[in-house]
Amino acid sequence: MMAFIEQEANEKAEEIDAKAEEEFNIEKGRLVQTQRLKIMEYYEKKEKQIEQQKKIQMSNLMNQARLKVLKARDDLISDLLADAKQRLARVVKDSARYQALLDGLILQGLYQLLEPKVLIRCRKQDLALVKSSVQKNIPAYKAATKKDLEVGVDHENHLSPDIAGGIEMYNIDGRIKVSNTLESRLDLIGQQMMPEIRVALFGANTNRKFMD
Structure with a gap:
């Protein structure tokens, strides 16, 4: 009788252990999946932030380059006008x-x-x-x-x-x-004559809609 009870107890304990192991594995899998999704979301968010920063940096670089081009053009026009002023002396000599x-x-x-x-x-x-x-x-x-x-x-x-x-x-x-x-x-x-001067020096501006 004692052997039977002991056997029943062992079987019950094994059943409990098996069920506990199964529940543990299920919970572990759920936690792992949840954390994996969180990690994926985190890195996706980071990736988007990096991509956004790249776009902003690229936009800033393009704007800086555009400003440098515009300044170089303005400097060239200023130099041309300054040269023209120096040539006015030739008119006066005649x-x-x-x-x-x-x-x-x-x-x-x-x-x-x-x-x-x-x-x-x-x-x-x-x-x-x-x-x-x-x-x-x-x-x-x-x-x-x-x-x-x-x-x-x-x-x-x-x-x-x-x-x-x-x-x-x-x-x-x-x-x-x-x-x-x-x-x-x-x-x-x-x-x-600034519009004509700019066209003569740099070509027509395709983005310009109005000429006055």
Whole structure:
């Protein structure tokens, strides 16, 4: 009887051990699978973060490269305009050409102001040329506008000798100014022709929709 009870107890213990082992293996497998999924999710998230960082870095590098290209283009255009300003001195050396240029600048200034009295300021060395131009332009202005005009040339205050040439023109109280120095005209032309200059130097911008 004791042997039978002992055998039953051993069988029951083995059954319990087997069931416990089975449950342990099942739980272990579940935990392993859960942790494996967590690890996979973690590394997938890390991979996405790295990929996103790569895209951001690439975008930053492309933007930096684009800015460098734009700066290089702007520097080239600035150098071209600076070279053009240096060449203005050649125009002034040709007295006949410079006189004709002054005639046009002064007459244009008169039309821009449309004032009955104006004062012209120029470089000291250009006084004679400006006076001559004024005498020629007053009749042309009166004929075109049917208005009287008095033009004075400033003998006290002169434009800087460092500029290439041209004039500045003021109304009688000095509140309105027309700058027709050679440098200011070159700057204006440079601004107006900037789209054409860029196309000539770098080709047409395929991304640009408007040209004004």
